[in-house]
Amino acid sequence: MSDFAAEDNDDQTTVQHETRTARIEERHGLFSPLTWRILAVNALALFVLVAGILYLGRYKQELIHSELEAMAVQAEMYAAALSTSAVSSGDDATNQVKLEVAREMVRRLVGITGARTRLFAVNGNLIADSRNIKSFGAGTIQAEELPAPGEDDFFAEIMRNLTDGLLALFEGDQPLPLYVDPPVASAADYPEVRAALAGYSRGVVRVDGQGRRVLSVSVPVARFKQVLASVMMTKSGDTIETALHAVRLDILKIFVFAFGITVLLSIYLAGVITRPLNRLARAAERVRRSKNRQFAIPDLSDRNDEIGDLSTTLRDMTETLWDRMDAIERFAADVAHEIKNPLTSLRSAVETATRLKDPERQRRLMEIIAEDVQRLDRLISDISDYSRMDAELSRTESEEVDLRPLLQTMGELYNANPDGPRIKVAVPENLVVPALESRLTQVFRNLISNAITFTPEGGEVRVRAWRDKNQAIITIEDDGPGIPPGKEEAIFNRFYTERPSTEKFGQHSGLGLSISKRIMSAHNGELSAQNRVLNDEVKGAVFTIRLPLD
Numbered sequence: 001m002s003d004f005a006a007e008d009n010d011d012q013t014t015v016q017h018e019t020r021t022a023r024i025e026e027r028h029g030l031f032s033p034l035t036w037r038i039l040a041v042n043a044l045a046l047f048v049l050v051a052g053i054l055y056l057g058r059y060k061q062e063l064i065h066s067e068l069e070a071m072a073v074q075a076e077m078y079a080a081a082l083s084t085s086a087v088s089s090g091d092d093a094t095n096q097v098k099l100e101v102a103r104e105m106v107r108r109l110v111g112i113t114g115a116r117t118r119l120f121a122v123n124g125n126l127i128a129d130s131r132n133i134k135s136f137g138a139g140t141i142q143a144e145e146l147p148a149p150g151e152d153d154f155f156a157e158i159m160r161n162l163t164d165g166l167l168a169l170f171e172g173d174q175p176l177p178l179y180v181d182p183p184v185a186s187a188a189d190y191p192e193v194r195a196a197l198a199g200y201s202r203g204v205v206r207v208d209g210q211g212r213r214v215l216s217v218s219v220p221v222a223r224f225k226q227v228l229a230s231v232m233m234t235k236s237g238d239t240i241e242t243a244l245h246a247v248r249l250d251i252l253k254i255f256v257f258a259f260g261i262t263v264l265l266s267i268y269l270a271g272v273i274t275r276p277l278n279r280l281a282r283a284a285e286r287v288r289r290s291k292n293r294q295f296a297i298p299d300l301s302d303r304n305d306e307i308g309d310l311s312t313t314l315r316d317m318t319e320t321l322w323d324r325m326d327a328i329e330r331f332a333a334d335v336a337h338e339i340k341n342p343l344t345s346l347r348s349a350v351e352t353a354t355r356l357k358d359p360e361r362q363r364r365l366m367e368i369i370a371e372d373v374q375r376l377d378r379l380i381s382d383i384s385d386y387s388r389m390d391a392e393l394s395r396t397e398s399e400e401v402d403l404r405p406l407l408q409t410m411g412e413l414y415n416a417n418p419d420g421p422r423i424k425v426a427v428p429e430n431l432v433v434p435a436l437e438s439r440l441t442q443v444f445r446n447l448i449s450n451a452i453t454f455t456p457e458g459g460e461v462r463v464r465a466w467r468d469k470n471q472a473i474i475t476i477e478d479d480g481p482g483i484p485p486g487k488e489e490a491i492f493n494r495f496y497t498e499r500p501s502t503e504k505f506g507q508h509s510g511l512g513l514s515i516s517k518r519i520m521s522a523h524n525g526e527l528s529a530q531n532r533v534l535n536d537e538v539k540g541a542v543f544t545i546r547l548p549l550d
Contacts, residue, residue, distance in 0.1 A: 038266050038269055038270045038273075039262075039263065039266040039267070039270070042262050042265070042266045043259065043262055043263070043266070046255070046258060046259060046262055059244070059247075060240065060244055063240045063243065063244070064205060064213075064215065064237070064240060067215055067235070067237075067239075067240060068203040068205075068215055068217060071115065071203070071215060071217040071233050071235060072201060072203060072217045072219065074115070074233060075117075075201075075217050075218070075219040075231050075232075075233045076201070076219050078105075078106075078109055078117065078219075078231045078233075079219050079220065079221040079222070079231045081105060081109070082097075082102055082105060082119070082221050082229070082231065083221050083222060083223045083228070085101060085105065086098045086101040086102040086105055087221075087223050087228055096228070097119075097121065097127065097221075097228050097229050099127060099128075102119055102127055102128050102229075103119075103127070103128040106118075106119055106128040106129070106130050107128075107130055109130075114235075115233045115234060115235040116129075116130050116131055116233070116234040116235070117129075117130040117231065117232070117233050117234075118130070118185065118231075118232045118234070119221070119229050119230070119231055119232075120186070120187045120193050120197070120229060120230045120232065121228075121229055122197055122227060122228060122229065124186045124187035124188055124193075124197070125186060125187075126184070126185050126186060127229060129185075176205055176206055176207045176213070177204075177206050177207075178206060178207060178208075178209070179206035179207060179208045179214040179216075187230065190204075190216070190218065190232060191204065192204045192216055192217070192218035192232065193218045193230045193232050195218065196218040196219055196220045196227075196230035196231070196232070197220065197227060197229075197230045198220075198227075199220050199222070199227055200220070201217070201218070201219040201220070202217070202218055203215070203216065203217040203218075204216045204217075205237070212236060212237060212238060212241070213236070213237025213238075213240065213241070214234060214235075214236060214237060215234070215235045215236075215237055216232065216233070216234045216235075217232070217233045218230050218231065218232040218233075219231050273307065276298075276300055276303075276307050276311070277307065277310075279298055280297065280298065280300075280307075280310065280311060280314060283295065283296070283297050283298055284297065284314065287318055293322060296315070296318070297311060297314045297315045297318050298311060299311060299312075299315065300312075331494065339376065339379065339380075342372040342373075342375045342376045342379070343376070345368070345372050346369060346372045346373070346376075349365050349368050349369045349372070350369065352365060353365045353366070353369075383511070396436055398434040398435055398436060398523075399434070399435070399436070399437060400432050400433075400434060401432065401433055401434070401435045401437045401440055402430065402431065402432050403427055403431045403432070403433060403465050403472065403474065404427040404428065404429055404430075404431055404465075406437070406440070406441065406444070407425050407427050407444065407463055407465065407474075408425050408427065410423075410425075410441070410444055410445065410448060411423040411424070411425040411463060414448060414452065414461075420452055421452055421455040421456075421457075421458075421459050421460050421461055421478075421479075422460045422461070423448065423452075423460070423461050423463065424460055424461070424462045424463065425463045425464075426462075426463070426464045426465070427463070427464070427465040428465065428466060428467070431465055431466075431467065431472055432549070433472050433547045433548070433549060434523075434548075434550065435523050435547065436523075439519045439522075439523075440519070440523075442515070442516070442519065443516040443519050443520065443527070443545070444463075444474075444476075446512040446513065446515065446516045447476045447516060447543050447545075448461060448463070448476060449512075450512065450513070450543075451476055451477070451478035451480070451541070451543075452478075453480075454478050454480030454481065454540075454541065455478045455479050455480050455540075456479065456480065459478065459479030459480070459540075460479060461476065461477065461478050461479075462475075462476075462477045463475070463476050464477075467549070470548060470549050470550065471546050471547065471548060471549060472546070472547045472548075472549055473544065473545070473546055474544070474545040474547070475542055475543065475544050475545075476542070476543045476545075477532055477540055477541070477542045478540045478541055478542075479539065479540045480540050480541060481538065481540075482531040482532070482538035482539070482540055482541050483529060483530070483531055483541050488528075488529050488530055488531075491513055491529060492513050492514055492516075492517040492527070492529075493514060494511060494514045520545060520547075523547060523548075524547075524548055525545060525546055525547040525548065526544075526545070526546040527543065527544070527545055528543070528544050529541060529542070529543050529544070530542060530544075
């Protein structure tokens with residue numbers, strides 16, 4: 001049952017890997033998901049900017065206000081001219097409008113401005129209308145200005161309607177009153193005319209049946225403060241809309257050009273980012289699936305940017321992983337070799353013990369078996385500690401460790417043994433380093449124990465420490481025979497043993513110095529060894545530890 005479950009898990013993992021590989025390959029194109037995101041962000045900013053410019057709400061209101069002011073000035077000029085030339089005084093000292101003169105002046109003056117002008121009497125009746133031209137027969141002819149040639153261009157009209165429709169969605173203008181042009185107009189049809197007959201000037205903006213703005217201004221015609229009539233000027237807002245449309249069209253042209261540039265730059269930017277990232281992802285996937293080092297992470301360090309840094313980091317990480325795997329393989333081989341020796345000795349002793357009849361020889365063989373078992377136990381314990389060390393160092397937070405009380409306490413413990421060499425400790429106060437105290441203690445214990453082992457009777461072990469700029473330096477010296485020439489680095493290898501001749505074989509696993517070296521490396525420190533030489537004579541060994549103070 002478990003075999004089937006394992007096979008199902010393997011199949012599921014394989015499917016997931018194949019799916020991930022296919023997804024990575026699909027993203028290797030001109031428009032990857034990251035390319036679309038870059039393009040969307042850049043285009044959105046451009047759209048928001050252009051939409052804000054196209055709004056032009058304040059600009060439009062200022063145009064309307066300026067147009068109404070200009071029409072008001074023209075209407076006041078008409079009113080002044082009419083009050084001077086088209087008004088007569090009666091016998092009762094009252095003023096009256098000369099109708100024929102007023103109509104002629106309205107028709108002549110309107111040719112200058114192009115705006116429709118109407119004159120209303122104080123009773124509200126229409127006196128004159130610039131659109132009404134008197135005919136030779138009965139009645140009048142109404143003249144109406146036609147649109148200029150080319151104004152009704154089909155494409156321009158479509159663009160105008162499109163932009164107006166889009167902008168109407170968010171402009172939020174208040175609805176305007178409807179402009180009505182009755183066949184027989186009177187002052188009652190226009191509130192601005194009623195206001196002018198009451199002595200006040202007023203301007204109004206309306207919309208006609210086609211939705212176009214109509215601007216209207218009415219001012220009073222007065223003489224000696226007597227309101228005689230009202231001049232009403234009406235003008236289409238097409239000129240304002242045309243001006244706005246021209247500005248918006250220019251903005252849209254710039255937008256199309258800018259959008260094209262944005263798309264090209266976004267594609268270029270995405271290519272600079274996504275293609276190398278996809279290349280790194282596909283290379284990492286190949287490295288993950290390969291069983292050897294035939295594939296490598298591309299070297300993009302010449303880019304001198306974050307992707308180059310990522311490439312360098314991935315390459316270093318891959319090399320570190322391969323080195324770690326090689327180290328694990330070597331460690332497994334070394335462990336197997338070291339364990340095989342005591343096991344072989346045990347098997348031989350056990351086989352021999354079964355054939356021996358002499359009790360004394362059996363006792364000696366049992367002592368050998370007990371020593372091999374102790375050796376195996378010590379070896380397995382050191383191997384277990386060696387294997388757990390990296391995980392523990394990566395999980396545990398460093399703390400501030402004062403070296404003076406730590407080393408003094410260790411010296412007192414070793415000095416409690418009257419048969420061993422004396423331990424002399426010289427450490428300044430407040431020499432604090434960031435470290436894991438348990439592992440740092442393990443290093444000092446290994447080095448001091450090693451020095452005690454090689455120090456002859458009557459000798460001593462000296463432990464010193466001092467500050468050197470931003471480092472703490474600790475030395476452990478002994479009076480032993482020193483390190484064999486050329487073995488200053490080899491003594492830190494796993495399972496390397498170089499013990500005194502008086503020591504029984506198998507008392508040490510050969511991992512103590514190797515563990516100490518790895519602990520120092522994990523603390524960003526250094527551990528080195530050399531001989532203490534005086535007058536070309538080796539006087540002992542000295543181990544030097546360098547630890548950063550912060």
